[in-house]
Amino acid sequence: MWAQSGAVLAIFSYILWGITPLFYRLLPGAQPLEMLAQRLIWSIPLLLLVRLFIKNRTRWQAVFQDKRSIFMCLFSSLAMAVSWCTFTYALTHQQVLEASLGYFINPLFSILLGVVFLKEKLNSAEKSAVVLICAGVGYQLWMYGELPVLAIIMGGAFAVYGLIRKFIRFDIITSLFIETLWLIPLAIGVTIWLFSRNESALSSADNLTRFYYILTAPVTILPLLFFTAAIKRTTLTVIGLAQYIEPTIQFLLAVFLFHEAFDEVKGVSFSLIWLGLLCCIVALIRRRLNSLKISKGKRSQSL
Numbered sequence: 001m002w003a004q005s006g007a008v009l010a011i012f013s014y015i016l017w018g019i020t021p022l023f024y025r026l027l028p029g030a031q032p033l034e035m036l037a038q039r040l041i042w043s044i045p046l047l048l049l050v051r052l053f054i055k056n057r058t059r060w061q062a063v064f065q066d067k068r069s070i071f072m073c074l075f076s077s078l079a080m081a082v083s084w085c086t087f088t089y090a091l092t093h094q095q096v097l098e099a100s101l102g103y104f105i106n107p108l109f110s111i112l113l114g115v116v117f118l119k120e121k122l123n124s125a126e127k128s129a130v131v132l133i134c135a136g137v138g139y140q141l142w143m144y145g146e147l148p149v150l151a152i153i154m155g156g157a158f159a160v161y162g163l164i165r166k167f168i169r170f171d172i173i174t175s176l177f178i179e180t181l182w183l184i185p186l187a188i189g190v191t192i193w194l195f196s197r198n199e200s201a202l203s204s205a206d207n208l209t210r211f212y213y214i215l216t217a218p219v220t221i222l223p224l225l226f227f228t229a230a231i232k233r234t235t236l237t238v239i240g241l242a243q244y245i246e247p248t249i250q251f252l253l254a255v256f257l258f259h260e261a262f263d264e265v266k267g268v269s270f271s272l273i274w275l276g277l278l279c280c281i282v283a284l285i286r287r288r289l290n291s292l293k294i295s296k297g298k299r300s301q302s303l
Contacts, residue, residue, distance in 0.1 A: 006233025010242040013226035018249025021099070021258075023219055024091035026212050031201050032089040034194055035216055036081060037187035038202070040180050042217035047177040050225065058170045063178070069168045070178060076164040077179035081186070083157035084220075090150050096254035097262065102154030103247035104273050107280050108133040109159030117163060125283035132276030136269045143265040172228045176221075240284045244277060 027035070051057055063070070090099040108130060114120040122130070141147050168175050194200040202210055231239065251270075254260045 006230045007238050009226050010230035010234055010239055011245060013223045013230060014242050014245035015249065016223035018246040020219065021091045021096045021250055021253050027092055030088065030092040032085045033190050034201060035088050035213060036084055037190040038213040039216040039220060040183050040187040042214050043180050043221060046217050046221055047173060047180060050221065051173050051177060054171060054173050056171060058174045063170060063174060066169055069170055072164055072168050073175055073178040074182045076161055076168065077182040079157050079161040079164060080179055081183055083154055083161060086150050086154040086157065094258065094260060095150060096250055096258055097260045098148060098150045099154065100247040100250035100254055101148055102151035104277065105133055105137060105151060106155040106158050107277065109156045110162060113159055113163045123283055125279045129276040129279035132272050132279065136272030136276065139272065140265060140269045241281060
């Protein structure tokens, strides 16, 4: 029952992330830097409030003593800012399909970073996934003469963020709060700069639009809360499989609701990438089954 509730929470969190483009359609042509700044500023009080309800939160004394994790939060915050800006730009400039592609190819970057920095070994399924995903992206380059830059930056930055998070010993909410604090000077600076140059969308916006800008904070953090709860209640295998719900929903929204262009080139490219993801899923399931066999073997030996 505990594991089932975790699976439901994981699925729900990825569904929320998947339908995020529906919210950002309310802010067409938004300034990504200004939206990032507002999201950061309004996230501070919200994260402090949420942190009060987290039972296993990292105590402030432990936070201040762990200088290494605080410093690593600086690097993770920069990766997060890049990911957020590109994601926001894609959603507010009719490029939801590009955002979907970014999260579809994210596992490729995660695999490569794991090999380079964590010395992880690839099995045959993971090697096949790397080849197929590279082929999918390469096909677009060959046919269009250009790379899907937004998708690559988005997927790469998010993978870097995940890598750095492995070296941070705070709980997710506390680490997100520290990351946000690192970026607050940038948020204030961007806000002042845009207002001084009369380039702020907020200065001439109506109250409803300003309210939407404030809502970017809870829209970002709410799915994260369900995701945090899911991690504690289910396996990483379930999390790994559920993560493809988000880009799938975004893909469906882009093609069938927003009517973004999806030609034969993108059809071939996405098909190759989906085959690569299928290899990732197979590898994930095999790894999980092997770990279960090993644990059962140990139990039978102990008995």
